[in-house]
Amino acid sequence: MQQYFWLQSSSNQAESPLATLPQPTETELETLRRQHELILNSVGEGVYGLDLDGRVTFVNPAAANMIGWAIPDLLGQPMHAVLHHSKPNGSPYPAHECPIYEAFRDGRIHRSNTEVFWRKDGSNFPVEFISSPMQDQQGKVVGTVVAFQDITQRKWAETLLQRTNEELELKVRDRTAALQQSNEELQELSELKSRFVAMVCHEFRNPLNNILLSASSLDRYDSQMSPDQRRDYLKGVKIDVERMTRMIDDILAIGKIEAHKLxxxxxxxxxxxxxxxxxxxxxxxxxxxxxxxxxxxxxxxxxxxxxxxxxxxxxxxxxxxxxxxxxxxxxxxxxxxxxxxxxxxxxxxxxxxxxxxxxxxxxxxxxxxxxxxxxxxxxxxxxxxxxxxxxxxxxxxxxxxxxxxxxxxxxxxx
Missing domain, CATH: 3.30.565.10 (Histidine kinase-like ATPase, C-terminal domain)
Structure with missing residues (x-):
């Protein structure tokens, strides 16, 4: 049974409790080791440990399966050279740039989801990993533990989502451009309509005035006109009628062409x-x-x-x-x-x-x-x-x- 006692200060006041733990027996240590081993072997994430030289001290089956190696072949190996030797683009990855080793240098936890690990067969896969420093009882870093998982499906989903978003953005841009073009065309059509109405009023007014004046002159002065004068007035009326007829034909033709009916x-x-x-x-x-x-x-x-x-x-x-x-x-x-x-x-x-x-x-x-x-x-x-x-x-x-x-x-x- 655990027992606690209080440390006493010089003022004889209790400051903090400390548990007095008995030293574990060999049997207890072996049981604890097996429990840890069972935990490592049962988790779905890959887990391995490194010493200060970057060599593998332990590795769980999930890690070995993901990179295609047998566990005995990995123990003692420089893990960076095994699975982290190249960058995603295939270029060499110097060990001193590896974020996993940062845990050795600064004693802090480091995470990344932009790296790839390389399998034994030369293929690679995207990973998310966390590198945590291991410290002894004096707080000195003696190695690091790396836990990682294959995020191929996540990256595929992210790529698909990004592509979908890009396609949606493209469709929105296209739709916006189409709406803008439609608005511009409607504005242009409105301006053309205004110009057309103004043109028709102007172009019809002149020949109609000419016809009215000729008709009025013939009505009032017919008896005083010579045959040539009458002929000139009638010719003028005919010219203006022909001109208006052509304008009407042109307007009807434009309408049929625009409606694709011609x-x-x-x-x-x-x-x-x-x-x-x-x-x-x-x-x-x-x-x-x-x-x-x-x-x-x-x-x-x-x-x-x-x-x-x-x-x-x-x-x-x-x-x-x-x-x-x-x-x-x-x-x-x-x-x-x-x-x-x-x-x-x-x-x-x-x-x-x-x-x-x-x-x-x-x-x-x-x-x-x-x-x-x-x-x-x-x-x-x-x-x-x-x-x-x-x-x-x-x-x-x-x-x-x-x-x-x-x-x-x-x-x-x-």
């Missing part, structure tokens, strides 16, 4: 007669410009959408008329190259500024030198889209105050 309908078409008839119609709408057609072909058959082709050529010819001086020539040349029809429209108009050429086919874009001339900014955008529907190409060459040439290339057959 389908190309190719059919056999004789291009030479078609070009002559179209230019004759446009000549009636010209001021005093002279429109001509040339082609070395007497006949040229193609399968094109006549309505879309008419819109393509009419838009470009209308621009040539609008932006050319009176009595200047406008020329349409029709030719064939391999299996393609080539329409080339040239004028000697005011030309297009070089800085406007890259944006010529943008919706609502108008050149800097035509602000005082009426126009919607729709025509060339529609031309480009109709050419694309035919799998064709359009090219423009222009010099300021000299003229402009549009070249449209369309396949003769789909």
């Amino acid at each position: 389908m190309i309908q190719p059919a056999p078409l004789e291009l030479v007669q078609f070009c002559h008839s179209l230019v004759a119609e446009m000549q009636l709408l010209a001021n005093q410009q002279s429109l001509t057609v040339t082609s070395r072909h007497r006949q040229l058959i193609a399968e094109l959408d006549e309505k879309l082709l008419r819109s393509i050529l009419t838009n470009i010819l209308s621009n040539s008329i609008r932006y050319s001086r009176n009595q200047s020539p406008i020329h349409l040349r029709l030719s064939k190259r391999n299996s393609q029809a080539i329409f080339q429209i040239s004028d000697r108009g005011i030309g297009i500024p070089p800085e406007d050429l890259p944006h010529l086919f943008d919706l609502f874009h108008r050149g800097k030198n035509v602000s005082n001339i009426s126009g919607t900014g729709l025509g060339l955008n529609i031309v480009k889209r109709f050419v694309d529907l035919h799998n064709g190409q359009i090219r423009v060459e222009s010099k300021l105050n000299i003229g402009t040439t549009f070249t449209i290339t369309l396949p003769l057959f789909p």
Whole structure:
């Protein structure tokens, strides 16, 4: 039975109890050793001990199994050279840098979960370990005990979690960017809508005013007008009606294109007669410009959408008329190259500024030198889209105050 006694100070007051333990017998020591051995052998963590030279003094089965060694082969071995000789990237790991040995030097406990241990077969696995110094009765460090566990599954889970988080962050960024783009597109659409409404009001007001004035003049002064005067007024009304009709057609075409409802309908078409008839119609709408057609072909058959082709050529010819001086020539040349029809429209108009050429086919874009001339900014955008529907190409060459040439290339057959 344990007995306690009190140490007495000089003042004869009790200060602290100390247990007087009898010295253990050999049998008791052996029993205690076996208990410790059973504990070491039963724990799931790897445990081994080192002396001050870093050599193994004891090792439990879990440690030996994890590194692929037999226990007898490990005893007395320098453990750093056995399982900690290299860093995770495979580079040499000097023993003096090993955190396990820090317990020898400073007498403190050291932990790590960023290292790997190496198996006998040369493979490695991530570990979490704790290195605790062993001290004798005088408090002197005589070795260290290392407990470790394989954290492969934990690292895999951490990697999976990190990858999942990165994927989620990427999706959030993508979603945020998509929402931002949608907001920008909505803002752009709102601005385009405002510009479109303003353009329609402005462009329709002028021809409507002209028609109203012509109608009023014919109503009030018809009896006083000569046949030529009446013809001029009626021609003006017709020009304005044709202009508004083209604008309405352009607006409807843009709507169909944006809604993906405009389908190309190719059919056999004789291009030479078609070009002559179209230019004759446009000549009636010209001021005093002279429109001509040339082609070395007497006949040229193609399968094109006549309505879309008419819109393509009419838009470009209308621009040539609008932006050319009176009595200047406008020329349409029709030719064939391999299996393609080539329409080339040239004028000697005011030309297009070089800085406007890259944006010529943008919706609502108008050149800097035509602000005082009426126009919607729709025509060339529609031309480009109709050419694309035919799998064709359009090219423009222009010099300021000299003229402009549009070249449209369309396949003769789909």
